[in-house]
Amino acid sequence: MPAERTREHTAPVAAARRRRLRADQARQLADLLRRQVLTGVFSGGVLPHEDAIGTDYRMSRNTVRQALDLLRAEQLIERQPGVGTVVVCEKYSHGLNRLQGLAETLYEQGQVTNEVRTVCPVPAPAPVAGRLRIPQHTDVLYIERLRRLNGLPLSLDxxxxPMDIGSRLLGCDLENTDVFRLLESLSGQPLGTAEITLEAVNADAHSAAVLQAPRGAAVLMLERLTHLSDGRPVDLEFIRFRGDRISMSGLLHRAR
Structure with a gap:
């Protein structure tokens, strides 16, 4: 009797463990396939058959299906009758190796256009004044732009x-020129360094509407404080990227 009870209790535990292991393997496989989806490895944008994927990665068919379900939920692939599983979403690679404007970073991937939604002087809120090292409530130039890549909304910047440079930006072509290029031209010196923070945040109603993203969808928030070569902070940006259209990449060196 005790042995029978032990088997009764251990059987559900073993089954749950198998399900958990399959879910873990599906997640691992999805990570490997995602990279190939985003880098265009699959010929013609069509993934191999489930059986072929299972053979290549030594995974069961159920595990492969779960992995593909995860990628479908991310809207990266979809099943098309008579064709198979196809790539339906292209993400653009945004390099983090160099300090560049968006048009400079993505010039090989298409045309970046700017819709200038707001440009005006505003009193600097305390956090902005502190980061730019100017007195609180001193006027700064505030610019809000919708950035599009190949006509699709990509980011809200x-x-x-600071107003000593910002006042001269008012007469510049902000629709067709990266702010970085204008800052270097107006200040007479190159940009030097930037401090960045990258995190995922939920899109507020305004951002979601402008980016044509679902309300509450996760967006990539890049906060960047850029300095001139002499160390002066000159540009504080809060950039919301559509996470389904951008991926961040970089080359890191281990300090010795």
Whole structure:
């Protein structure tokens, strides 16, 4: 009797463990396939058959199906009758190796256009004044732009610039020129360094509407404080990227 009870209790535990292991393997496989999906490895944008994927990665068919379900939930692939599983979403690679404007970073991937939604002087809120090292409530130039790549909304950029340079930005072509290029031209010196923070945040109603993203969808928030070569902070930006259209990449060196 005790042995029978032990088997009764251990059987559900073993089954749950198998399900958990399969879910873990599906997640691992999805990570490997995602990279190939985003880098265009699959010929013609069509993934191999489930059996072929299972053979290549030594995974069961159920595990492969779970992995593909995860990628479908991310809207990266979809099943098309008579064709198979196809790639339906392209993400653009945004390099983090160099300090560049968006048009400079993505010039090989298409045309970046800017819709200037707001440009005006505003009193600097305390956090902005502190980061730009100017007195609180001193005017700064506030710029809000919707950035599109190949006509599709990609990012919503909120920018603060000290007014001694910002006043001259007012007469510049902000629709067709990266702010970085204008800052270097107006200041007479190159940009030097930038401090960045990258995190995922939920899109607020305004951002979601502008980016044509679902309300509450996760967006990539890049906060960047850029300095001139002399160390002066000159540009504070809060950039919300559509996470389904951008991926961040970089080359890191281990300090010795």
């Amino acid at each position: 909120l920018t603060y610039v």
